[in-house]
Amino acid sequence: MAAAPPTTSEKWSSDSHQYLAVEYDDTFLVYFRPSGETHFLNFLSYGMVHAVSSGPLSEEEILARMRTDFSLTAEELPETLVATTLSELDQAGLITALDAGT
Amino acid sequence: MSAPSNVASYDRRDLRAALRNGSFTLHLGPFSHLVSGASEPLLDFLSDTYRDYSVELTPSDVTDVLLRLEAPNILRRFIRRQITPNPGFKVPAVPLPLSMSPLAFEMGLNLSVALKCCRFINVHAGVVADKDGAIVMSAASGGGKSTLTAALLQHGYRLFSDEFALLGLDQPLLHPYPRPISLKQETIPVVRDMVGDNWISKVVTGTPKGDIAYYRARASDLAQDKTSAKAKLVLFPKFEKGVRPIARQLNPAEAIMRLVPASTNYSLLGEPAFHAITGLLKNIRAYEITYGSTIDSLRLVEQITDQKLV
Numbered sequence: 202m203a204a205a206p207p208t209t210s211e212k213w214s215s216d217s218h219q220y221l222a223v224e225y226d227d228t229f230l231v232y233f234r235p236s237g238e239t240h241f242l243n244f245l246s247y248g249m250v251h252a253v254s255s256g257p258l259s260e261e262e263i264l265a266r267m268r269t270d271f272s273l274t275a276e277e278l279p280e281t282l283v284a285t286t287l288s289e290l291d292q293a294g295l296i297t298a299l300d301a302g303t
Numbered sequence: 304m305s306a307p308s309n310v311a312s313y314d315r316r317d318l319r320a321a322l323r324n325g326s327f328t329l330h331l332g333p334f335s336h337l338v339s340g341a342s343e344p345l346l347d348f349l350s351d352t353y354r355d356y357s358v359e360l361t362p363s364d365v366t367d368v369l370l371r372l373e374a375p376n377i378l379r380r381f382i383r384r385q386i387t388p389n390p391g392f393k394v395p396a397v398p399l400p401l402s403m404s405p406l407a408f409e410m411g412l413n414l415s416v417a418l419k420c421c422r423f424i425n426v427h428a429g430v431v432a433d434k435d436g437a438i439v440m441s442a443a444s445g446g447g448k449s450t451l452t453a454a455l456l457q458h459g460y461r462l463f464s465d466e467f468a469l470l471g472l473d474q475p476l477l478h479p480y481p482r483p484i485s486l487k488q489e490t491i492p493v494v495r496d497m498v499g500d501n502w503i504s505k506v507v508t509g510t511p512k513g514d515i516a517y518y519r520a521r522a523s524d525l526a527q528d529k530t531s532a533k534a535k536l537v538l539f540p541k542f543e544k545g546v547r548p549i550a551r552q553l554n555p556a557e558a559i560m561r562l563v564p565a566s567t568n569y570s571l572l573g574e575p576a577f578h579a580i581t582g583l584l585k586n587i588r589a590y591e592i593t594y595g596s597t598i599d600s601l602r603l604v605e606q607i608t609d610q611k612l613v
Contacts, residue, residue, distance in 0.1 A: 221574070223581045225556040232577040237570055239577060241560045 212257035213287060215250050215296045222247060236294055245271065245278075246286055250295050257299050260287060311354040319346055321360040328359040328366060332480035332528045333422065333469065336412065337363055340372030342386055345404035348517075352405070352483050352504045355522045368415040372407055374398075390415040397511060405517065406510050409485060416467060416480070417567040423469040423478060424576050427565045430463035430477055431455045436535030437477045438604070439468050439583075441565050447542030449484050451600050453494045453518055458601065462524040463532070472575045475582030476531040481524045483517035491516045493597065536607060537562070537589040540600060548599035550607060551591045558589030 221232040229247040231240045242250070245267060252258060252266050264283045267273065290296045307330050310318065321327040325339035371389040374380040375398040384401040388394070388411025396414075399407050417425055428441040429452035438455070442448040452465050463469075465484040468477055483504070486494050491514060495503050504517040537558050553561075559580055563569050569576045590607055594600040 221577060223556075225554055225584075228554055228556045230556045230559055230577075230581060232574060234574065237573045239560070239563055239569075241556055 210259075211298045211300065212259050213249075213253045213263065213291075213296045214257040214299055215254045217251075217254040220250070220295065222251075231295065233293070233295060238293070240293055240295065245282075246290060249283070249286060250290060253296055260284060263287065307357040307359045309354065310349055310356050310358050313358070313360065315346070315350060317360055318350065321358075322346060322349075324362075325371075326360055326362040328361070328363045329353070330357045330359070331482065331525075333478050334367040334416065334420070334480070335363065335365075336368040336370060336415070337366040338370050338372070338408070340386070340404070340408070342372060342401055342404040344402050345372060345386075345408055348405040348408065348504065352517050352519050355520070355525055357525070367420070368412065370408070370411045370415055372404060372411065388414065390419070392418070394418075399510070403507050403510055405504065406507055406512075406515055409482070409517070412482065413466060420469075421568060421572065423471060424569060424572060424579055425567050426468040426470065426562050426569075427466065427567070428468040428562075429465045430468045430479075431460035432463055432477070432479075432532040433460050435608075436587075437463060437532040438536045438538060438608075439477070439534055439562075440538045440540050441468075441562055442540045445542065447490075447540050447594070447597075447600065449486055449518075450490050450493055450542070450597055451540050451604075453484055453486075453497060454597050454601055455604065456521070456524075457497060461527055462520055470579050470583055471531070472572070472579050475533065475579055475585070477534055478531045479524070479528045481520040481528055483519050486516045486518055488513045494518055497597070534583050534587055536587060537584065538604070538607075539589070539591040541591065541593045542595070542600075543593055544595055546593055546595040548594040548603050549592070550603050553589040553591060555584040555587075555589060559584055 219234050223230045227244045229242045231242055248267055249263055268278055322339055323341045327338045329336040369391050372386050373389055375385055375387045379385040385398040386401050386404050386407045387396050387398045388407045390411050394414050428439050429448045430437050430439050431452055440448050449465050456462055462481040463479040467480055469480055470477055502519050506514050506516045508514050592603045
């Protein structure tokens, strides 16, 4: 089940052992072991999944990381796009929301 | 145990007896199929359309497919006779008049392979191959897959299947399963004109799918039914009357996301299926082709394979 909408205190994480990813140009096919589903992700969505696999990050931290990693301006990558994408990735089970204290 | 021999080499009485007592074993590609059914239209169909296929008329304990063609109830064995495929598990098959036995037989084999086979990833697709590799053609019903498959057979390709791309799990190789090509409605005269009357079965009229006929596989295709091939191209054909021919190259990931829902067992097989299907698309191209005639579709395929379209 998808978690409740993220709050600023939440951090996101993923477990890189739970998925397999194959890159095709700027897109990724991701096989998620727990669900057996295959997902088609663009570079930004996969970038988020990958970023939180090395340690939990808040939405703000993810936003900053994505803008740096992909050289995107605030106009090119608004906060709302990151929030929407995180919500979709959460619904797919590819990332998990953690409490700030965890 | 007798050695397999072509259907045509057997006496009709022996074929009938084997079908009645459940000792008709059809060998094709990676599968053996034990078939039973007391139906003269089925016997006619097998004697004609399957004349070059390899069979044994001895019972076998181990087969991949067990298909019984039987009446839905005792009444329909005798009065207004009907037939239904029983592949050994419950399927929502509508009983058909006995005259439609060929359709019941083909449907039963399709259901068996689609829903029971786990040695390969099954993708609903036509596959043909030449010396350079195989072309996989995945299309929705009416997309022109069967007509394009039949047309490519006239241009140096051999038949793998009109129905299933069987993709190996250990290696990304396609395995032939050259059953007759199923032709529906208006494709029947088109393919008949292309290949000649002798290659087309008797038309089964008034079926739930409309008129159906079958294009018999060639002996040369059957002789190579154990010779697998690597894919060289994946196509998503789309027939639209009167449209200008166009080809659009797809990102391999998009192509895979189209093949996955066309597979009956991808979800069941899980991770090995993911490895195999990503392996299939490794270093090959995928296109969506839209066309309004067989000539246009052949021209597009030729342009793509000759790398004139990049």
